[in-house]
Every structure is written in structure tokens, then in C-alpha cells.
Amino acid sequence: MGQLTTGEREFASVILLVLMILGIAMAAAGRFDPMGVHGGMVFLYSGALLWWILTSFFGKEPDASRFSSYYDDPIKVGVALTLFWAVFGMFIGVWAAAQLAWPSLNFDTAWSSFGRIRPAHTTGVIFGFGGNALIATSFHVVQRTSRARLADQLSPWFVIFGYNLFCLIAVSGYFMGVTQSKEYAEAEWYADIWLVIVWIAYFVLFVRTLARRKEPHIYVANWYYLAFILVVAILHIVNNLAVPVSLGNAKSYTVWSGVQDAMVQWWYGHNAVAFFLTAGFLGMLYYYLPIRAQRPIFSYRLSILSFWGITFFYMWAGSHHLHYTALPLWVQNLGMTFSVMLLVPSWASAGNALLTLNGAWHRVRDDATLRFIMMAAFFYGLSTFEGSFMAIRPVNSLSHYTDWTVGHVHAGALGWVAMITFGSFYTLVPSIWKRERMYSSALVEVHFWLAVIGTLIYVFAMWNSGIIQGLMWRTYSPDNTLVYSFVDSLLAMYPYYIARAFGGLLFLIGAIVASFNIWMTVRTVPVAVQASSDAPLPSGIYGATTSPAE
């Protein structure tokens, strides 16, 4: 906050005051409803931020020298919030996993029953952990690759704190039973509207920063961040159109119904995977991989091919979530066809990443951070191959509704999303805090192995249970009757549910180790002599700059 001018502090105070009033209004209108609780939370959240600003309201004006350095303070807060949500979301994941094995672990209370904590897990990890990681790294990458400072002082804070308010309202809502039930879009209408406002601010900030670039070309990583921001906005708005019961009621009904709702939901759902969990994180890959490996990206052409392939093909693939259902067959077939074609740009990305490492294998061997990034690319290749395979109708007839899907999800989520994030963070943290190195490279190594082993246990357990489940459901006896009851198949799952909880626990411990290591880096590692090249170029200069790959 130290870099805000008096005018910016005033403006921020006004925004927060307006939010506090909105909070009071929500609390009053929704006093017989969970919305009232949310009103109170909005009030306290913005009140706390306002307090923070007021304590330094009359501090001295920042001097103009700030414009000759990058604006990294919001990124630091984003990193801290990412780690908070990682530990929170994965803890809920382990708890949910444990409940499936030992159902009494919800202690018979409403808020902690499986159906309520499951969306708290998915939202906590996807939006809390993943979203914060994407916003924080996008601020870092867009500044470095454009050689320009963020276009604005205040809006980065608005984006970060506004986004986390959304996450907070969403996740706390599920515990109270406030949900739309649309997977990955469970948050209710007022949270959705708030996210649109935050997202517009994010979009404007990102594009204005790009417009200030001292580089003629927009770097590949930024293509992906742009696609992530733009497409998520479209998906979010269309899927969340709804009519609330009243302005004082948290409940709303979506405008879509039945088949159309199913298609819109999975068009959204699959592309949340594509543009949230894939495109954004590919943006990370394309920046942190070449930096860490100290090699340029293997092929520029492959990156063009894969970018447009992903942007175009993914949007057709959503209907593979609805094979053999009441959705018209031609839509299912289109979805299947495009899902299979999607393998080409997906493997082009994964291949491009792995080939970039060719010649740097000695670094992969010695540097656990680079190994995180390599593993991520590997799991990206694996889960996209698996996804394309599962999208084929006969395969899906077995896998759908089973734990195989959950295994696929976590091969992507743990192996790809989480690993690329940690690999990027171990590169980003010393850089923005200007430290010589991480506090402990041994702990990075420990985290790496916890993550890999945890992921493998999780994924193998779910592959096994999913395939067993799918096969049991369709096993016929010689006289043509079904052999197993549903409960028989459930009984067969218990050992795998226990194994999954254990694998998840290892992964969670890894995330805690990472948070500790990052905390200690900031607290104890000496500040490095500043690398003079890590600064924006003065305006008006098109420099011969060192972008990570050209």
C-alpha cells in the first residue's frame, strides 16, 4: 500500500465505504437468510481493509522513482493468498476423501457433510488456489515480458482483494448450503455479479499493461493469460444467468433448464478446465520453464499451432460429459470428435515443453524446481491423452460416473496444475522478494517427492476403483442377469478410498512444506544484490530486450 498516492488512498477508501454500505444493505435485506451472514462478511472484510488504509492514510507521498521499478507488492500478497487457499482447499479435499471411507467423520453436522464440503474443496482449490496463482503470476509475467510496470496502482489491489472476497463468499456459502449446484459455478448470483466486476477490472488492467509494452510482440505466455481472462468471462456470464427469488434471498434459479442447461453447464465446465486449469497454467509454463531451464522455447511454430488449436477445439468438446444421455446424438458426436482432435494441440504443448528441456537434463537432475515443471508437463501430456481417450463414447460408457473421472481430474489437478504452480512459485518468490535463493533447497526436494508420490497413489487408487466399479456395474451372469448390486460395488471401493485419502494427505503435507519454505525465504534469506536488468524500460523506448524465448 506504501506506493499509493493520497488520491489513490482516497479513492480506495471510497470504494471500501461503498462496499461496507452494500454489506449493511445485504445484511438488512437478507436478515432471515444466509445472505445476511454474507452481508456481515462483506462489511467486516471491507472494514478491515479500510482500517488498513486509514492507518497509513496520512503517510508521505510515494516518490516518482517507483515508476522505474516493477510493481510487485500485489504479487506478494497474491502469493501468500495462493498458499493459504492451497492448504485450506487441500485440507478440505483430504477431509472429503476421508469421509467417503469413514462416513462418521462429518460428526453429524450439516455444514460438514460431504455434499457441502465437496464444492468447498473444488472451489477452494480451483478458484482460491488456482485463481490466485494465475492472477499473481500473470502480474509478474506481463510486466517482465512487456518490460513495463503495471498500468495502474490501485486496480491490482482491487483485483486481488476483490477476487478473494468472491472466493470467501463462495466457499463460506457452501457450508451454509448456498449453492446453485452447477459444478465449478456453485456460487450464487450476488457473488457471480461481483466476480464480473472484478474480472472487468482485471481485464482492463491486463490490456492496459500490454499496451505499454516496450516490445513489439506480445509474448506467448500473455496469449494464454489473455485467452484465460477473455473466455472465462464469456463462460461465467452465460452459465450463471439466473433469476433470484428476491433481492434479499440468496437462492436463484438458472434461466436454463433440462437438456439446454446440461449443455450450457458442461460447455462451461469443460472450458473452465480448458481456460482456467489449462490455458492460464500454460501461460505460466511458457514463462517459467524457459527462465528456469535457461533455454529458449523449443519451437515458436508449435506454440502458435497449439495456442490456436486449444482456443478453437476446446470449445466444442463439452458435450463429451453427456455421452449416452438425453442430449441429441449429433452433439455428442461432435464433442467426441473435437475431443480426440484436441490431443494434437495438447501434445504439441507438452512436447514443446519437454523438448525445451532437451539439453538441460543435468539441470533437471539437480534442480527440484525444474523437475516440478518437467513433471507438470509430463502430467499435462498424460491427462490430456487420458481425457481424449475417455471422450470416446464406448470408453466413456465405462468411465463416466465412476472414480476414473476423479482420477483423471486429479492427474490434471495435482500433477499438472499444482506442480506447475509450485515450480513457478519457487522461481518467482526469490525473484520478487529479491532473495539470493530459496530458504532450503532440501525442502523443495522433499516437497517434490511428497507431491509425486502423493499424486501417483491418488491416481492409481482412482484408476483401479473406477475401472473396477465400471466393470462391476456391467457384469452379467451366464443367464443374462446383472451379477453385482450397487452396494457390492461400493464395498469394493473402500480400500481405494482409504488409499486416496493417504495419497492426498502426502500432497497436502507437501503444500504445507512449501508454505513454510516460502515463509522462511522471505523472513531469513539475505537480500541479493539487485539485478539491474529487472526493471521496466523508460517509456518510449523499444528495447532489444531479453524475453525468455524468441
Next chain:
Amino acid sequence: MSDRLHGKLERTAVGFMLAIVVAGSVGGIVEIAPLFTIHETVEDAPDMRIYTPLEAAGRDIYVREGCYACHSQMIRTLRDEVERYGPYSLAVESKYDHPMLWGSKRTGPDLARIGGKYSDLWHVAHLINPRDVVPESNMPSYRWLATTQLEISDLGGHLAALRAVGVPYTEEMIASAAADAYGQSNPDSDQSAGVTERYGDETQVSAFDGVKNTVTEMDALVAYLQVVGRLTNAAYENTAAPEQVPDPNN
């Protein structure tokens, strides 16, 4: 050549964004828009009913508790599914479902044909503690539903919102929503005649949770579970499924 073209595109943020939006929109438009115009997407079912206020409230509880996270309501057109659960699901059956609850994971069995399969009593016992009736189950218990009164005063508002998104509730239905919810769960009360009058003779009027003179969340949820899959008989007529219509009296 194409490299140079792309080189140009990379120099303009606006052009690049437009290209992303165009490339990204085609798939969705081609696949989604026709679903609203092509008549064949949703079958005709003249006997299709709509949820009573009590059933709609039960559906909201089903959503609130996240039952959809473990139970699908979509029987696929596969032989083993039809034999295990009943006739495969038709589009028309979720025509008035905002949102649809087809689900994506079966930690528990599919529920698309649960209506009428078990008695009210079974459902109540099962929801209070699943392991009392299915010892191997890992489903959570929902005992608080039986002791929580259903908020019926604002049910009219819920129906009005549903009407705004396309469910054909009448003015009268909205006005008598609270009374109908009470009547449906209290068979001998004055209010119960109106329910069948407005929602059809097929509507089940019953003290779902076994207790009269109150309307609990348990009443609502069980009423909903008993109507799932029974808003229309279309699925039994149009499909060559081996099953018969479940007997509502068991």
C-alpha cells in the same frame, strides 16, 4: 507466410483479442443454439406435470445438501443401466428443471427412477441414518432435516422466480403455495384438497415424515424423492425397456 501473418497479429492486442473471441465462440454457438430451435431436442409429453410447492422446496434441499455430488439423475441408453435402474431418461423429464440435476458421479446409485421405489418410511429411516437400512453405505446422515421446520412462507416467491424462468405456474398456484405445502404433507387437513386440484390427481398427499400438523424439511425432501421420475410416463411409453411403471401403493 503464415508466420509473418501471425507476427503481425502478435503486435496488436486488440486484433489478438478479437481473434480469441471469434475462435472461442464458434464451438459453443454451433452446439448450443440449435438446441433451442430444433423441435426434436425435447419430446412432447402432454401428461407432464410440474413440481408442487412442497416438492420444489424438497428439490431445493436436495441442491442445498449437495446430493447431486454423489447421485446422478440420468439413466443412459445402455442396457445395464436400463436393467439396473429403469427406462433411460428422456429430455422432457427435466424440461422444467432449473437447474438440471443429471450429476457426474455415482458414489451412490442413480436416482432418476427413485420415485415410488421405496416407502416414505424407508426414506425417512434412510435419511436419518443410512447405515440403519444399508449397513455398508457411506452416505452422510441427515437427521436434522426431521427436526427443522420448512420455511413455507416464502414458497410463493420461489414459484414466482421459477415462473420467470419458464415454468408454467399460475397466479393461483403462487398465491396458495404455502397452503399447498401444508396440505400436501397433512392428508386430513382442509388444505389438502386444493393440492390435487391444482397439481393433478397423481399428486401424492401424505404425511411424508410420519408426523402430522408440521411441515419439516424431511417432508419436503421425501415428497421430492417420491416424485422424481414420475412427472410424466413418457419414458415408459417411448422406450423398449423391460420395466413396468412402479406401483405407487407399495
